Amino acid sequence: MARPTNTNAFSDSAVVPGNGNNCGQSACHAPEAQKEGAAAGTALGRILRDKKKAILTKWLDAIMVSFPSGNSTHFRIKGDQFTNPTGSTISSGLEAIFEGLLSSPFKAKNEELLDGIVRIMAVQDLAPSQSLSFVFSLKRIIREELGAEQADRQLSQQLTDLESAIDGLTLSAFDIFMKCRERIYEIKANEARRANFRLLQMADRIDSVNGRRTAPKGNKLTIKEER
Amino acid sequence: MRILFSFIAVLALVLIAYAGVKTANLQFLFGVVVPYAAIALFICGFIYRVVKWGSSPVPFCIPTTRGQQKSLPWIAQNKLGNPSNTMEVIGRMFLEVFLFRSLFLNTKTEMTSSNRVVYGSEKFLWLASITFHYTFLIVLLRHTEFFVPTAPFFLDIIKSVDGFFEIGLPRLFLTGAVLLASTAYLFARRLYIPQVRYISLAADYFPLVLIIGIAITGMLMRYVYLTDLVSVKVLALGLLSFKPVIPEGIGPIFYVHLFLVSVLLAYFPLSKLMHMGGVFLSPTLNMANDSRMTRHINPWNYPVHVHTYEEYEDDFREKMIGAGIPVEKEGVVNGK
Amino acid sequence: MASKFSATPEELSKIDHNPPKKGWMDTPVEFKEHTFCWGAKGKNLAALELPNARDWSPADEDWKLPENWQKIFLDGMKERLGKYRSFRLFMDICVRCGACADKCHFFIGGGDPKNMPVLRAELLRSIYRRYFTVSGRMFGRAARARDLTIDVLKELWYYYYQCTECRRCSVFCPYGIDQAEITIIGRELFNLLGLNIEWIAGPVANCYRVGNHVGLEPHTITSSVEFFCDDIEDVTGIRINPTFNRKGAEILFVAPSGDLFADPGTYTAMGYLMLFHELGLDYTWSTYASEGGNFGFFTSNEMGKRLNAKIYAEAKRLGVKWILGGECGHMWRVLHQYMDTWNGPADFMEVPVSPITGTRFENAKSTKMVHIAEFTADLIKHGKLKLDPSRNNHLNVTWHDSCNPSRAMGLLDEPRYVLKSVCNNFYEMPENTIREKTFCCGSGTGLNASENIELRMRGGFPRANAVKHVRDAHGVNMMSCICAIDRATLKALMEYWVPDVEISGLHELVGNALIMKGEKERTLDLRLVPLPGKAAKE
Numbered sequence A: 001m002a003r004p005t006n007t008n009a010f011s012d013s014a015v016v017p018g019n020g021n022n023c024g025q026s027a028c029h030a031p032e033a034q035k036e037g038a039a040a041g042t043a044l045g046r047i048l049r050d051k052k053k054a055i056l057t058k059w060l061d062a063i064m065v066s067f068p069s070g071n072s073t074h075f076r077i078k079g080d081q082f083t084n085p086t087g088s089t090i091s092s093g094l095e096a097i098f099e100g101l102l103s104s105p106f107k108a109k110n111e112e113l114l115d116g117i118v119r120i121m122a123v124q125d126l127a128p129s130q131s132l133s134f135v136f137s138l139k140r141i142i143r144e145e146l147g148a149e150q151a152d153r154q155l156s157q158q159l160t161d162l163e164s165a166i167d168g169l170t171l172s173a174f175d176i177f178m179k180c181r182e183r184i185y186e187i188k189a190n191e192a193r194r195a196n197f198r199l200l201q202m203a204d205r206i207d208s209v210n211g212r213r214t215a216p217k218g219n220k221l222t223i224k225e226e227r
Numbered sequence B: 001m002r003i004l005f006s007f008i009a010v011l012a013l014v015l016i017a018y019a020g021v022k023t024a025n026l027q028f029l030f031g032v033v034v035p036y037a038a039i040a041l042f043i044c045g046f047i048y049r050v051v052k053w054g055s056s057p058v059p060f061c062i063p064t065t066r067g068q069q070k071s072l073p074w075i076a077q078n079k080l081g082n083p084s085n086t087m088e089v090i091g092r093m094f095l096e097v098f099l100f101r102s103l104f105l106n107t108k109t110e111m112t113s114s115n116r117v118v119y120g121s122e123k124f125l126w127l128a129s130i131t132f133h134y135t136f137l138i139v140l141l142r143h144t145e146f147f148v149p150t151a152p153f154f155l156d157i158i159k160s161v162d163g164f165f166e167i168g169l170p171r172l173f174l175t176g177a178v179l180l181a182s183t184a185y186l187f188a189r190r191l192y193i194p195q196v197r198y199i200s201l202a203a204d205y206f207p208l209v210l211i212i213g214i215a216i217t218g219m220l221m222r223y224v225y226l227t228d229l230v231s232v233k234v235l236a237l238g239l240l241s242f243k244p245v246i247p248e249g250i251g252p253i254f255y256v257h258l259f260l261v262s263v264l265l266a267y268f269p270l271s272k273l274m275h276m277g278g279v280f281l282s283p284t285l286n287m288a289n290d291s292r293m294t295r296h297i298n299p300w301n302y303p304v305h306v307h308t309y310e311e312y313e314d315d316f317r318e319k320m321i322g323a324g325i326p327v328e329k330e331g332v333v334n335g336k
Numbered sequence C: 001m002a003s004k005f006s007a008t009p010e011e012l013s014k015i016d017h018n019p020p021k022k023g024w025m026d027t028p029v030e031f032k033e034h035t036f037c038w039g040a041k042g043k044n045l046a047a048l049e050l051p052n053a054r055d056w057s058p059a060d061e062d063w064k065l066p067e068n069w070q071k072i073f074l075d076g077m078k079e080r081l082g083k084y085r086s087f088r089l090f091m092d093i094c095v096r097c098g099a100c101a102d103k104c105h106f107f108i109g110g111g112d113p114k115n116m117p118v119l120r121a122e123l124l125r126s127i128y129r130r131y132f133t134v135s136g137r138m139f140g141r142a143a144r145a146r147d148l149t150i151d152v153l154k155e156l157w158y159y160y161y162q163c164t165e166c167r168r169c170s171v172f173c174p175y176g177i178d179q180a181e182i183t184i185i186g187r188e189l190f191n192l193l194g195l196n197i198e199w200i201a202g203p204v205a206n207c208y209r210v211g212n213h214v215g216l217e218p219h220t221i222t223s224s225v226e227f228f229c230d231d232i233e234d235v236t237g238i239r240i241n242p243t244f245n246r247k248g249a250e251i252l253f254v255a256p257s258g259d260l261f262a263d264p265g266t267y268t269a270m271g272y273l274m275l276f277h278e279l280g281l282d283y284t285w286s287t288y289a290s291e292g293g294n295f296g297f298f299t300s301n302e303m304g305k306r307l308n309a310k311i312y313a314e315a316k317r318l319g320v321k322w323i324l325g326g327e328c329g330h331m332w333r334v335l336h337q338y339m340d341t342w343n344g345p346a347d348f349m350e351v352p353v354s355p356i357t358g359t360r361f362e363n364a365k366s367t368k369m370v371h372i373a374e375f376t377a378d379l380i381k382h383g384k385l386k387l388d389p390s391r392n393n394h395l396n397v398t399w400h401d402s403c404n405p406s407r408a409m410g411l412l413d414e415p416r417y418v419l420k421s422v423c424n425n426f427y428e429m430p431e432n433t434i435r436e437k438t439f440c441c442g443s444g445t446g447l448n449a450s451e452n453i454e455l456r457m458r459g460g461f462p463r464a465n466a467v468k469h470v471r472d473a474h475g476v477n478m479m480s481c482i483c484a485i486d487r488a489t490l491k492a493l494m495e496y497w498v499p500d501v502e503i504s505g506l507h508e509l510v511g512n513a514l515i516m517k518g519e520k521e522r523t524l525d526l527r528l529v530p531l532p533g534k535a536a537k538e
């Protein structure tokens, strides 16, 4: 079903995750999730999967609001993986994380998915709170979507479980964010070190006044980079 | 605002012409004076703009290369993306001007992560632009029948292909409808693609609305308020031979159509519609990528202050000697 | 960092789906930290005889402009409209079709609408309309024309130092409108007011007096090269003794100075040295013309010319027959499209002929300067090099087309041919991200500073994302390129986005694969890292 997804790729209606080129065909993920998912098997899991499209739309909205006004327009557009990497990383990432939450175990894989999004957020000149509030907002969005159904006792227990999973996700997101920021500083330092390394090496071995080499050959500095 | 402004402006133009002819009987003004003025403005303005562009020189050879350069004989050059001589440049320009190649290149078949083929939305820009321009051209050519006593040979061809859906009488010309549709699409995309909407100016909506207006009035004349083509031809030939006459029996709708066309003509040289002429002058497209083969001359190249080797050696002579680098003036210290 | 954020969940859920309701003319510029570079130091501007030399900071309210700055700017604009057809035409004919809008890496990675190429141009067009067109003078704002106020100047400055002059937008524009060309002229105008950035002005001042961007003095250059020779000796057992400023050499070799001091460019320099030694090439380095790159080009046409003049002057002084150029992107933009026009004719030299293969480089017959990828591809084609590509077997290599050689020259298949000859595992990135559609490293045109690191990471994301794709699909662990800025900045980019991918120059891999006469068995690569499977034998 080679639907020309992008007929209206720039229109807002086309940005709905799950409506785009990755998995609008929610069918393509569902069977796989169901076969192992604990939450997937639960009543809550089934309900949420039914509401997936609405939830993901709201969730995408929530992340987009973090960006300065106007900057998110392009990211909402469901472009292709290479022409709109930012937008597609975010929307397909959210969808996969959501799927991950409905299945279990989800932790390891979700961190990887979160990493893709948070890594982008960490260089958008946003405060951490701004960058990460989207994770929290999933709780609110889910409750909104559940409406009256959340009163159901059985559901409510499952909901609590899900929410603590989201809390865990938030913490991971924070860790990733901090790592990204640290990385930026390391990169700056590494870059300066790389740029000056040979000069240091030379300073170590030549007499800068008359330009003659002083140190014997083989006297090498070693460069260490932080990873 | 910008959009509303364009609509109001065109509507106002329609009303002016309609009222002028219907109530004030200004047929001569709208049938003769305005068209002459518009054509004069168009021609003079067009020439002025092109001459103005032409009067700025092209100091550097700056083609944008879209493909492999001509270098070693065994490496296949992309002659149309990266031309190295005039013939190849003509080929490149031909593709640009007649097929809108750059816009087409925008279109790429993509494999998405789920391995399905999708097409970029840009395909539609290319499609709409090219249909718009060609239907516009055909409609223009069709109009030549009013300006020549006997129909030129290409008219029959156009007409027979164009109107091959003979739906009732008069024949429905496809081009008119397609022109309208493609213009409407170009307009619509300015509204619903957020980025394009953000960059659009009144000057972008106005010509589109104007052209929609021209197309609608034209079609109205053809299919609804049938106009006496013989009289129109008399008027047109009169204009052409500088012996203007205003024949009887032409409805106001014709004058509205003519007025909108006149406005388009007059507006043309003032606006971005000049891309028609400009595309031919664009240095990134119309130059051969031969800057290492033939020296390109900059007419205003002027001498500049440089740091000469002598100054450099004076600064560093000792260090150079120390490092075993040959110098021009051995034994000279500090420039003395 | 952006101001404090304190939205409630309720506020968060109120979303504006569209671009800002307000038009771009009503959205004032906000100088975001980590997005712009520091202002140029007065002493550097003065050293270059540039106007309004003083220390200044873009973050300050007061930019210390001359009294009549508007007049200077507008007069400068008028002058350039008369001097550059490109400028006048590009101010006039854009139809705002939006084809270029989503092609700029800064827009793709950061989303700021003013980073759409068409809007970047409109920022200046609005001034053009106001002061140089009838409709703009008459209708003002309605015709999207606006006065040149200090805020408008700042906005222009902010966004014109967020363009790497990569020409990607030009490739997609039906009229070839090239924002790079507009940015070049915009930056010339800023320089009339002393508004350069330090990361450009500093290197330019160095280059002017000392001969190269980093300010390597002659003895530093020779010792730097000597160190490379030490390392080469360790790797191959062969001692190389290159010459400097030697009169009567057949060929002058000019490389970007980045290759002389910054890793991983230094390994590329080692590759050059090994190749030339193996060929027995009669060539010399120059300490005077020790910079092929040209940050002057990011300042003004005149400054570009002033720095570039040294290359022909030195070729003439040394009496060489032709010039060979190393791996650098914007260096080749200048050499290919500008040098001959600025400082030619080079009639004191001969049409370049490879002394090894006898090939006449007809494509360089006027400028008399050959790209080393052309030179090496020709050697390999004629079977003049003995290569052992398996020495690069531990590398899964992809190729980054640098902007300038791709879109201002078309040097695409020569380096690929070389690359495929020296390594066995080569994988292309996706089609829309290579060749003439290549994505910029995000740090070109002097924007490779550290204070604007977030801008660089955002701008480089489209490139990094494509690398990530080939890493995941093919296990790519090395991206090779022919640009000194790339070698420095892609490294940083990879460290952030795709940490396990390294960066190399083309001739580093050539150096690894090159079988030299009389060499010892190689156990190390040029980085002095043991070659897998070979180290044990030592």
Ligand code: HEM
Pocket (backbone or CB within 6 Å): B096, B097, B098, B100, B129, B133, B186, B203, B204, B205, B207, B208, B211, B273, B275, B276, B279, C095, C096, C097, C174, C175
């Ligand atoms: C290389 C050749 C040309 C190309 C690539 C080209 C492309 C375009 C594009 C992309 C548009 C904008 C559509 C939009 O509004 O989004 C346009 C509009 C237009 N073009 Fe062309 N064009 C070319 C030549 C011409 C010529 C020869 C004419 C002669 C009449 C012309 C007349 C117009 C008109 C009347 C419009 C519509 C007004 C508007 O869009 O504002 N064009 N063209």
Ligand code: SF4
Pocket (backbone or CB within 6 Å): C093, C094, C095, C096, C097, C098, C099, C100, C101, C117, C118, C172, C173, C174, C175, C176, C177
């Ligand atoms: S592609 Fe060209 S004509 Fe279209 S908006 Fe961009 S610069 Fe203007």
Ligand code: SF4
Pocket (backbone or CB within 6 Å): C103, C104, C105, C106, C115, C116, C117, C120, C162, C163, C164, C165, C166, C167, C168, C169, C170, C178, C179, C180, C183
């Ligand atoms: S030249 Fe490159 S950086 Fe500048 S606007 Fe165009 S695409 Fe963006």
